[in-house]
Amino acid sequence: MTDTLLPEGGPGDVPPTTRADWQTDQEVRWCPGCGDYSILTALQLLMPDLGVRREKTVFVSGIGCAARFPYYMDTYGMHSIHGRAPAIATGLALARPDLDVWVVGGDGDMLSIGGNHLIHALRRNIDINILLFNNQIYGLTKGQFSPTSEKGKVTKSSPIGSCATPFNPVSVAIGAEASFVARTHDLDRRHMQEIFRRAYEHPGASFVEVYQNCNVFNDGAFETITKKDVRDDMLIPLVQGEPIRFGSDGQFGVARHDGGVRVVEVADVGVDALLVHDEARPDPSTSFALSRLADRPDRPTPMGVYRAVDRGEYGAAMHAQVDQMADSRGKADLKALLHSLPTWTV
Amino acid sequence: MTETAAESLVPEVGGLVIRFAGDSGDGMQLAGDRFTSASALFGNDLSTLPEFPAEIRAPAGTLAGVSAFQVHISDHDIFTPGDAPHVLVAMNPAALRAELGTLIDGGTVIVNADAFVERNLAKAGYDHDPLEGDDLDAYRLVRVPMTSLTKEACKDLGVKTRDAERSKNFFALGLLSWMYSRPIEPTIEWIEAKFKGRDLIIAANKAAFNAGHAFGETAELSDHQVVVRPAEMPAGTYTNINGNTALAWGLVAAGQLSGLPVFLGSYPITPASDILHELSRHKEFDVATFQAEDEIAAVGSALGAAYGGHLGVTTTSGPGVALKAETIGLAVSLELPLVIVNIQRGGPSTGLPTKTEAADLLMAMYGRHGESPLPVIAARTPADCFDQAIEAARIAIEYRTPVMLLSDGYLANSSEPWLLPEVDDLEPIPVGFASGFNQVDEDGNGVFWPYLRDEKMVRPWAIPGTPDLMHRIGGLEKEDGSGNVSYDGANHAHMVAVRAERIARIPVPDAEVCGDADADLLVVGWGSTWGAITATVRRIRNGGRKVAHVHLTYLNPLPANLGEVLSDFSTILVPEMNLGQLVRMLRDEYLVDARPVSKVTGQPFTPAELQHVILGELGDDA
Ligand SMILES: Cc1ncc(C[n+]2csc(CCOP(=O)(O)OP(=O)(O)O)c2C)c(N)n1
Ligand code: SF4
Ligand SMILES: [Mg+2]
Numbered sequence: 005m006t007d008t009l010l011p012e013g014g015p016g017d018v019p020p021t022t023r024a025d026w027q028t029d030q031e032v033r034w035c036p037g038c039g040d041y042s043i044l045t046a047l048q049l050l051m052p053d054l055g056v057r058r059e060k061t062v063f064v065s066g067i068g069c070a071a072r073f074p075y076y077m078d079t080y081g082m083h084s085i086h087g088r089a090p091a092i093a094t095g096l097a098l099a100r101p102d103l104d105v106w107v108v109g110g111d112g113d114m115l116s117i118g119g120n121h122l123i124h125a126l127r128r129n130i131d132i133n134i135l136l137f138n139n140q141i142y143g144l145t146k147g148q149f150s151p152t153s154e155k156g157k158v159t160k161s162s163p164i165g166s167c168a169t170p171f172n173p174v175s176v177a178i179g180a181e182a183s184f185v186a187r188t189h190d191l192d193r194r195h196m197q198e199i200f201r202r203a204y205e206h207p208g209a210s211f212v213e214v215y216q217n218c219n220v221f222n223d224g225a226f227e228t229i230t231k232k233d234v235r236d237d238m239l240i241p242l243v244q245g246e247p248i249r250f251g252s253d254g255q256f257g258v259a260r261h262d263g264g265v266r267v268v269e270v271a272d273v274g275v276d277a278l279l280v281h282d283e284a285r286p287d288p289s290t291s292f293a294l295s296r297l298a299d300r301p302d303r304p305t306p307m308g309v310y311r312a313v314d315r316g317e318y319g320a321a322m323h324a325q326v327d328q329m330a331d332s333r334g335k336a337d338l339k340a341l342l343h344s345l346p347t348w349t350v
Numbered sequence: 351m352t353e354t355a356a357e358s359l360v361p362e363v364g365g366l367v368i369r370f371a372g373d374s375g376d377g378m379q380l381a382g383d384r385f386t387s388a389s390a391l392f393g394n395d396l397s398t399l400p401e402f403p404a405e406i407r408a409p410a411g412t413l414a415g416v417s418a419f420q421v422h423i424s425d426h427d428i429f430t431p432g433d434a435p436h437v438l439v440a441m442n443p444a445a446l447r448a449e450l451g452t453l454i455d456g457g458t459v460i461v462n463a464d465a466f467v468e469r470n471l472a473k474a475g476y477d478h479d480p481l482e483g484d485d486l487d488a489y490r491l492v493r494v495p496m497t498s499l500t501k502e503a504c505k506d507l508g509v510k511t512r513d514a515e516r517s518k519n520f521f522a523l524g525l526l527s528w529m530y531s532r533p534i535e536p537t538i539e540w541i542e543a544k545f546k547g548r549d550l551i552i553a554a555n556k557a558a559f560n561a562g563h564a565f566g567e568t569a570e571l572s573d574h575q576v577v578v579r580p581a582e583m584p585a586g587t588y589t590n591i592n593g594n595t596a597l598a599w600g601l602v603a604a605g606q607l608s609g610l611p612v613f614l615g616s617y618p619i620t621p622a623s624d625i626l627h628e629l630s631r632h633k634e635f636d637v638a639t640f641q642a643e644d645e646i647a648a649v650g651s652a653l654g655a656a657y658g659g660h661l662g663v664t665t666t667s668g669p670g671v672a673l674k675a676e677t678i679g680l681a682v683s684l685e686l687p688l689v690i691v692n693i694q695r696g697g698p699s700t701g702l703p704t705k706t707e708a709a710d711l712l713m714a715m716y717g718r719h720g721e722s723p724l725p726v727i728a729a730r731t732p733a734d735c736f737d738q739a740i741e742a743a744r745i746a747i748e749y750r751t752p753v754m755l756l757s758d759g760y761l762a763n764s765s766e767p768w769l770l771p772e773v774d775d776l777e778p779i780p781v782g783f784a785s786g787f788n789q790v791d792e793d794g795n796g797v798f799w800p801y802l803r804d805e806k807m808v809r810p811w812a813i814p815g816t817p818d819l820m821h822r823i824g825g826l827e828k829e830d831g832s833g834n835v836s837y838d839g840a841n842h843a844h845m846v847a848v849r850a851e852r853i854a855r856i857p858v859p860d861a862e863v864c865g866d867a868d869a870d871l872l873v874v875g876w877g878s879t880w881g882a883i884t885a886t887v888r889r890i891r892n893g894g895r896k897v898a899h900v901h902l903t904y905l906n907p908l909p910a911n912l913g914e915v916l917s918d919f920s921t922i923l924v925p926e927m928n929l930g931q932l933v934r935m936l937r938d939e940y941l942v943d944a945r946p947v948s949k950v951t952g953q954p955f956t957p958a959e960l961q962h963v964i965l966g967e968l969g970d971d972a
Contacts (some may be wrong), residue, residue, distance in 0.1 A: 028822070030834070062814045064654070067825075074822050075835065080814035082657060083824025084650075085680050091647035095654025095662070096814075098640060099613050103658070103814050121650070124643040322638060329633040336635040338606050339773045341599060346536065347589045347770070348391050 021052045028078045034069060039190035039217035040137060044076055046196040053197075054204055061104045064093040066118055068110035068144045070137035070216070087118025090125040093132045098319050104204070107134045111152040112142045115171050119151070123180035128318040129208035135200070136173055136211070139218035140225050147221035154300055159221075174295040174310055177211040178288050184208065185291065185311040189215035189230045195307065202309055208317040215301070226301045240267075240297070242308030247278035248294075250304065258306075264293040267304055283312040364425030366530065366578050367432030370522070371418040371449040372441030372462075373410055374403055377519035381439075382419025384523055384540060388532040390590040390767055393580025394423040397881065398592075399431035399954070400763045402704045411473035416448040423530075425579040429731075429881035431764060433958035439522055441465060441496070443474035450485075458490045458574060460525070462518065464497035492571065496521045496562075503561035509554045517558035524562025531577050534563065584769060591768040593732035593761035594621070597665075597691065598628035600739025602635045604689075605661050607740065608747055608779035611636040613655030614663045615648040617670060620703045621759040622693040625665045645670035649677040649690065656686045657823075659783060659813035661743055665691040668710045669700070671754075675718050678752050680825045682722040682849065685801075685809050687746035687753075691739075694758040696952050705952025706759035708877050709928035714754040715906060715935065721846045723853040725749070726906040728756040730880035733768035735761060738903065744779045749856055750808050756905075758927070760954045761878045784810035784819060789831075800833035807852035858904035860911040869896035871968060872919035873960075874944065876902040876932050879925050882955035889961055895968055902932070913940045921967060923947050925955055 026048045034040045051061070061079040065071035067086035074081030080103075084092050089107045097105045107125075114122045114136050125132065141159070142148040148161040152173065156165040177185045184206040188199040196214065203210035215226040229238035236252040248258040249270065257278040259268045265279055285291065291311040298305040330336070368385070372378040379400055389396050399420040408415035422432035437458045440446035442465040453459065466481050480486060481493060500521045504514035520541070527534060537559060545551045566575075605612035614637065616626040630639045638655075642648035649664040656662030664674065671678075671692045681688045694710045696702025710717075714726045725745050729738040735757055742755040787796030788810060798819040801809050812819040821833060829836035830845055863872075865887045875883045880901050887899045900915060902908065909915075916922060916936065922944040924933045930946030937944055947963050949955050 030822075057817075058820055059817045060815055074824070078820055080820050081822035081824075082654075082684075083822065083826065085676055085825055088646060088650045088677060091642065091650030092654035092657075094642075094647070095613060095615055095640065095651030095656075096658045097654075098638060098651070099611065099655035099660040100658040100814065120643055121647050124647065322640075326633040326636065326638060333634040336606070338603055338635070341602060341632065341635070342770050342773065343587070343589065345589045345591070345595075346387060346391060347587050348393065349587045350393065350583045350585050 018055050018057055023048050026051045026078055028076055030075045032076055035220050037219040042190045046193045050197045050200055063106045064089045066109045066113040068113045070110040073108040087113055090121035094125055094130045097130050097132050101319050105132045107132050111138045112150045115151040126180040126182040126209050129183050131317050131319050133203045133210045136213050137216040138213050139216045139222055141218050141222035143218045173213040178292045182211045183313050183315045184210040186309045187213045187307055191230045229301045229305050238304050240304050240306040242281050242306050244283050248281050283309045367422045367435045368437040369420045369435035370439045371445035374415045374417045376441045378417050379419050381519040381523045384537050386421050388536045389423045391536050392533055395427050395581040396423045397431045398765045404704045411444055411470045413444050413448050416445050423578050425581050429885040433956040443470045443476055447474045455488050460492045462496040463493040464495045500558045503557040504554045507553045509550050514554055517554045520555045520558040521562035524559040525566050528563045528566030529574050586769045588767045590765050591733055592765040593735040593757055594624040596733055597735035597739045598625045600736040602632055604740045604743030608781050610661040613660040614639045615642050615651035616665045617642050617645045617648045619667045619670050621762040622665045622667045645673040649674040653681055656688050663689040667693050667695050668697045679718040679722045681752040683825050684823050685750045689742045689746050689753055691755045693762045702952045707927045708758050711931040723850050724752045726754045727903055728877040732761055732766050747779055758878050784812035799831050801828055802831050854907050858909055861900045861909040861915050863898050865898040866896040869898040871921040872898045874900050874924045882957050882960055885957040886960040916940050916942045
């Protein structure tokens with residue numbers, strides 16, 4: 005079937021690449037200082053390490069500043085329309101399971117206009133890697149509030165503050181049955197690369213929220229937690245199998261509390277009371293509870309992989325059905341199809 | 351040909367129109383369908399018109415719950431489900447009330463007399479029993495206690511009374527099979543195959559069918575008996591096909607002919623869902639069906655698959671096309687193959703979801719932002735849906751463009767005998783993915799330009815996975831050739847012109863004039879009006895008057911000779927199931943005084959209606 009379309013070259017003999025191989029000749033058009041640059045760099049530096057073929061890699065995006073991403077990656081790519089990238093990527097990934105399909109978009113793109121496609125791609129567990137660059141603002145349209153902007157946010161379209169409660173993207177993804185959910189931020193390249201690698205390796209849909217600074221319309225939105233000097237106390241590293249602990253001296257931790265979780269001082273509760281992180285827990289409740297620790301970037305915020313479970317991937321199931329029908333019916337025979345209803349001969 | 355409906359039951363020589371009507375739960379679609387199948391195997395030409403209520407389970411016994419199935423059988427070639435039924439089968443008072451008006455004067459009404467009880471009469475809005483009053487004086491009434499006779503026939507089978515009652519549609523079918531001399535075997539065989547393993551149901555349905563047949567024989571209904579002989583049809587093997595099945599098979603065939611896997615992205619909507627259902631059953635042809643979360647995702651996934659080198663298809667009805675518009679515009683910009691199928695229904699909004707209309711032509715032509723032309727073609731008969739599905743795919747692949755294929759609710763559900771094509775005679779569809787560089791840069795290195803066009807103005811289709819040809823495409827305007835994003839005004843003007851020209855240049859067959867080329871009056875049609883127009887033109891010409899007919903399959907681009915053809919006629923009438931959309935296009939394109947003949951009642955034109963209009967136009971002088 006699809007194989008007949010595919011050019012030569014299996015995974016075994018991937019020629020090594022360098023960062024330069026993944027860069028295009030297009031002038032990068034983000035504002036100077038935009039967080040998008042560091043995300044691009046992190047990924048361009050990571051790709052050679054993943055040992056993948058450029059021609060087998062596709063970036064699909066919607067519209068927005070973030071969505072310019074594909075133009076800068078020397079792979080196949082489609083800069084599509086606002087919000088629809090998860091749907092387009094779904095078709096591509098289902099049609100071509102041999103490809104690595106990445107989806108890039110902003111908070112407006114994927115949680116507002118494209119929210120429906122995002123949750124269904126996650127629910128179906130389509131084999132795509134979704135990177136949501138969350139700057140809590142509409143960048144490309146010059147600064148309106150977005151579905152992740154905090155309530156009361158003053159913007160051009162909300163001169164005396166927005167009225168709506170924002171989405172927490174990680175909570176949304178977990179609620180949408182995502183099998184892989186992680187968060188990282190644009191000021192920590194190593195962390196981004198680690199998370200992107202995990203997303204790449206995960207079979208099925210991977211969802212990564214990247215806190216991204218829009219220095220023009222929402223500067224410093226995440227500074228309170230991501231800046232180097234506050235990071236230790238404000239970011240909670242999620243490490244698989246380890247008690248969840250943070251703070252410059254490891255003085256804080258996360259413990260179960262009242263059906264959810266809360267931040268505690270280790271001195272008060274003891275190390276044994278700390279929650280041991282298990283991203284593979286089949287029940288998503290604890291991961292969800294972790295995502296509720298901070299609904300704004302002014303409280304300690306978990307970073308890393310919230311959830312990573314193995315769950316059947318849609319494309320594999322879909323192709324298995326094709327094979328199943330092919331096996332039970334034998335060779336596809338168009339003539340037999342046309343004669344499958346009662347016929348008569350004149 | 352004379353129309354002597356009042357004396358004989360057969361206005362078109364050797365033809366008969368029967369309408370089965372009952373409550374949604376009465377199984378009238380099934381009865382009609384089986385009658386049709388038996389008639390097809392018997393060798394009649396035929397055409398059907400199923401009509402469903404919009405509600406799945408409208409309150410039983412009400413007018414809203416009436417479901418009807420009309421079939422026209424004939425001993426010669428016919429083109430429509432008929433002007434008006436000669437026979438009405440009414441399973442309850444609501445069916446009689448809703449459908450009686452369609453029957454010809456002097457026609458036969460066969461009623462299930464058991465259903466005419468006070469409660470049902472009230473539900474249907476009768477304040478009296480029409481079987482007793484003078485309501486039916488103009489008709490030949492045949493009262494049959496179908497429910498009780500069915501129960502009686504099943505009583506020794508061990509079937510529950512309620513289940514036995516359900517078989518009354520087979521009783522009606524048996525009765526009609528006797529009255530109109532249909533063969534029995536196909537129905538018996540069908541019952542046995544369909545309900546295999548459910549012996550009680552088989553027994554009940556067979557008993558009911560046989561009882562209906564015997565009732566005709568014993569109840570002295572012989573003066574109602576009519577024979578419609580087999581029609582003379584071109585030699586070959588036939589099957590009875592409806593438009594949606596033919597369209598689905600055409601898409602399967604297009605996949606086979608192009609060698610591309612078919613990817614259908616679709617979201618359920620009446621009357622298009624059956625294409626999704628049918629294609630879901632044929633995965634062995636390398637057909638993937640994806641039921642998306644909405645129409646936007648449906649077309650998006652199809653476009654994604656097309657980018658990956660599959661035959662991307664999306665099927666829907668008008669409301670769905672409205673949602674897909676932005677993505678179709680993207681496909682115009684990306685210049686990727688994509689087939690969009692619109693099974694039109696009554697609009698705007700939810701409109702008449704189960705009724706037919708063809709009012710999406712202008713949406714197909716212009717319903718996108720920006721200058722975004724695409725080819726539009728329309729099927730004319732149920733069987734033609736097969737050919738046009740292949741044609742849509744061929745144009746899409748050959749010219750790297752989204753193509754809109756129009757059908758409608760009438761074609762979708764109505765059926766006709768189809769002379770099956772020889773599979774080996776179907777033309778292969780060449781694909782030709784790009785496999786290497788097509789340009790050199792200033793340093794003399796090979797590069798790939800995604801928008802470098804060939805002599806047909808077609809750009810290369812380089813699918814992901816192809817080494818060296820990595821490139822980015824998108825909805826932003828591109829520089830012609832290199833495909834790089836370009837905000838340059840002059841380039842945009844050039845690209846707008848290129849997109850227009852490359853579609854306008856797609857060669858399509860010349861328009862063919864049927865009928866009298868030297869007539870004054872030309873009827874121009876598109877889509878499913880073909881049957882009614884063809885039947886009408888034949889009648890008028892048989893009556894000694896001159897009239898010509900041009901039917902358009904290709905609506906964009908229009909046939910190159912069309913302007914010249916139109917200029918030969920002083921009167922141009924355009925029957926359409928809308929308020930005159932093709933009329934606007936013809937006036938716009940050719941500055942001709944084309945005039946609309948509109949029908950937007952949710953039902954197709956009948957030849958009688960068109961005949962009336964055209965004869966009125968021709969006037970009395972011969
Ligand atoms: C159908 C449609 N509606 C609106 C727009 C305008 N638009 C472009 S990007 C955007 C929002 C961008 O915000 P986000 O997705 O957060 O991306 P960012 O620019 O912040 O990276 C909007 C509203 C559009 N391009 N298409
Ligand atoms: S507007 Fe904001 S998000 Fe967009 S490029 Fe500029 S800094 Fe980055
Ligand atoms: Mg944003």
